[in-house]
Amino acid sequence: MMLVTEAIARALTGLGADTVFGVVGSGNFHVTNQLIAHGARYVAARHECGAASMADAWARLAGRPGLLSLHQGPGLTNALTGITEAAKSRTPLLVLAADVSAGAVTSNFRIDVAAIAAATGATPARLQSAGFAVDDAVRAYRMARDERRTVVLALPLDVQAGECTWPGVAEEGPAALLAPAAGPAGQLATLLASAARPVFLAGRGARNASARLVLERLADSCGALLATSAAAKGLFRGSPWDLDVSGGFASPLVAELIAAADVLVGWGCSLNMWTTRHGSLVGPGTTVVQVDCEAAAIGRHRPVQLGVVGDVALTAEAVTALLEHEPREPPAAAQVDPGDLPGTGYRSGALRDRLATEVRWRDVRFDDTSDGDRIDPRSLSIALDDLLPAERIVAVDSGNFMGYPSMFLSVPDQDGFCFTQAYQSIGLGLASAIGAAIARPDRLTVAALGDGGALMGISELETAVRLELPMVIVVYDDQAYGAEVHHFGPDGYPLDTVRFPAADLAAIARGFGCDAVTVRSRTDLEPVRTWLQARPPRPILIDAQVTADRGAWWLEEAFRGH
Numbered sequence: 001m002m003l004v005t006e007a008i009a010r011a012l013t014g015l016g017a018d019t020v021f022g023v024v025g026s027g028n029f030h031v032t033n034q035l036i037a038h039g040a041r042y043v044a045a046r047h048e049c050g051a052a053s054m055a056d057a058w059a060r061l062a063g064r065p066g067l068l069s070l071h072q073g074p075g076l077t078n079a080l081t082g083i084t085e086a087a088k089s090r091t092p093l094l095v096l097a098a099d100v101s102a103g104a105v106t107s108n109f110r111i112d113v114a115a116i117a118a119a120t121g122a123t124p125a126r127l128q129s130a131g132f133a134v135d136d137a138v139r140a141y142r143m144a145r146d147e148r149r150t151v152v153l154a155l156p157l158d159v160q161a162g163e164c165t166w167p168g169v170a171e172e173g174p175a176a177l178l179a180p181a182a183g184p185a186g187q188l189a190t191l192l193a194s195a196a197r198p199v200f201l202a203g204r205g206a207r208n209a210s211a212r213l214v215l216e217r218l219a220d221s222c223g224a225l226l227a228t229s230a231a232a233k234g235l236f237r238g239s240p241w242d243l244d245v246s247g248g249f250a251s252p253l254v255a256e257l258i259a260a261a262d263v264l265v266g267w268g269c270s271l272n273m274w275t276t277r278h279g280s281l282v283g284p285g286t287t288v289v290q291v292d293c294e295a296a297a298i299g300r301h302r303p304v305q306l307g308v309v310g311d312v313a314l315t316a317e318a319v320t321a322l323l324e325h326e327p328r329e330p331p332a333a334a335q336v337d338p339g340d341l342p343g344t345g346y347r348s349g350a351l352r353d354r355l356a357t358e359v360r361w362r363d364v365r366f367d368d369t370s371d372g373d374r375i376d377p378r379s380l381s382i383a384l385d386d387l388l389p390a391e392r393i394v395a396v397d398s399g400n401f402m403g404y405p406s407m408f409l410s411v412p413d414q415d416g417f418c419f420t421q422a423y424q425s426i427g428l429g430l431a432s433a434i435g436a437a438i439a440r441p442d443r444l445t446v447a448a449l450g451d452g453g454a455l456m457g458i459s460e461l462e463t464a465v466r467l468e469l470p471m472v473i474v475v476y477d478d479q480a481y482g483a484e485v486h487h488f489g490p491d492g493y494p495l496d497t498v499r500f501p502a503a504d505l506a507a508i509a510r511g512f513g514c515d516a517v518t519v520r521s522r523t524d525l526e527p528v529r530t531w532l533q534a535r536p537p538r539p540i541l542i543d544a545q546v547t548a549d550r551g552a553w554w555l556e557e558a559f560r561g562h
């Protein structure tokens with residue numbers, strides 16, 4: 001016989017779970033220690049919401065389920081915002097949520113765990129009894145992994161304290177991927193074969209290197225341009241046909257090209273209001289196609305003319321094979337531009353040259369509002385883009401500032417961007433960045449925060465210092481909830497509730513043990529250059545005093561969705 005906590009830890013680590021984030025109380029003390037005893041790394045956060053965001057970001061970058069260990073009652077409720085973000089993002093995450101014993105009806109810690117989990121969009125699960133605890137835990141882990149779900153597994157204290165015999169965990173091959181049906185795949189091939197201006201829009205469901213390869217090959221064979229949703233930013237980096245992000249963050253040329261597409265194919269992409277800029281990036285005559293492994297996702301955010309249910313890579317491979325048997329009509333001689341590449345849809349030599357100089361926001365002219373006392377957030381971001389090593393991960397919090405790092409800091413690939421914005425919560429960015437830094441110590445992690453979000457999640461600075469993470473934390477500090485200021489200010493509303501006196505974030509960060517610098521102009525960034533050369537084992541916080549004369553235009557987009 002063995003303790004249930006030991007059996008669960010053995011089963012989960014045996015399935016590959018090796019990193020667990022959490023805050024330990026009496027209810028999850030033993031199970032966490034058992035996970036450690038079975039070889040898992042435990043990362044103690046300072047707030048359960050921070051632990052949840054760390055586990056979420058870690059899982060996104062590690063590509064396998066994160067574990068989150070929570071005390072019963074307030075341990076779970078404190079974590080709810082981070083869990084909701086993970087659930088909405090379809091992050092594979094297993095939450096080990098201690099719960100009161102079945103008979104403890106008057107316990108202060110009693111809450112309806114299953115109802116709370118379901119209310120966030122997570123999937124509830126429970127250890128039903130000591131005898132079946134391993135089965136329940138294994139099923140929950142596999143559901144998180146194979147169905148990309150955030151699963152909240154309630155661990156009642158009486159079941160945890162029970163004993164069981166080790167039942168063993170049956171080996172299982174990887175979950176089968178869904179191949180597309182021949183009909184819709186053929187229709188897509190036919191559409192692409194005659195498309196004059198095809199654009200691919202890859203989303204979270206295509207966010208991996210093997211999907212990139214097959215999508216690029218298919219795009220090559222039909223002349224498609226390659227864009228992503230914000231969640232998959234970086235996927236096509238290095239391709240001359242990369243348009244970067246579609247939607248509110250798209251640069252003017254990119255918006256123009258996407259809106260002029262005659263066939264727009266969403267690959268593992270929900271085609272939501274952000275990615276389509278409230279539909280304005282879908283031209284009136286554009287044929288919209290959506291490929292997704294879940295039938296329920298097709299057409300959920302907007303009508304599509306063709307839905308293909310299937311795994312992204314398998315579908316792209318199948319369509320490529322069909323296209324190779326269905327050669328494109330050669331363009332009529334009169335239509336051929338001397339710069340055109342042969343038989344290639346949207347692509348031409350002239351367009352390739354334009355993409356090289358007009359896709360990036362930093363190449364779009366703007367009037368610099370820096371005045372020596374405060375720095376324009378665009379100039380700050382461009383200066384950081386020049387200063388920071390290319391091998392980076394940019395993790396972004398929510399707020400008016402969020403477009404600056406998202407669009408002005410380039411990233412090396414799809415793992416270079418950690419965008420925890422499915423719930424649009426402020427305050428998750430720092431913890432997300434810590435989870436990313438733990439998953440990818442080979443890269444420099446850059447947390448980009450507003451001063452509001454930074455102060456909301458600030459307790460995790462202690463975690464970053466304790467873990468000796470050499471990360472860059474840049475705060476776009478406008479001493480306000482800028483999003484609200486710019487939303488309500490123009491209509492003359494009082495703004496006292498959303499403005500704050502200056503807080504010396506550099507001094508606060510030094511108090512936690514970080515390096516820190518206050519930046520009012522580009523030259524103030526020199527200490528960051530020195531820090532990057534030395535890379536000491538602690539974070540550096542850049543408190544950038546940014547100009548905030550007007551709201552960012554993507555913020556106006558955001559409020560249209562409210």
Ligand SMILES: Cc1ncc(C[n+]2csc(CCOP(=O)(O)OP(=O)(O)O)c2C)c(N)n1
Binds near residue numbers: 425
């Ligand atoms: C948890 C949470 N509380 C409140 C909001 C509403 N909200 C959205 S943006 C914002 C202001 C954020 O301020 P800051 O982090 O300083 O960034 P800024 O907008 O100034 O760039 C607020 C309060 C939210 N999205 N999430």
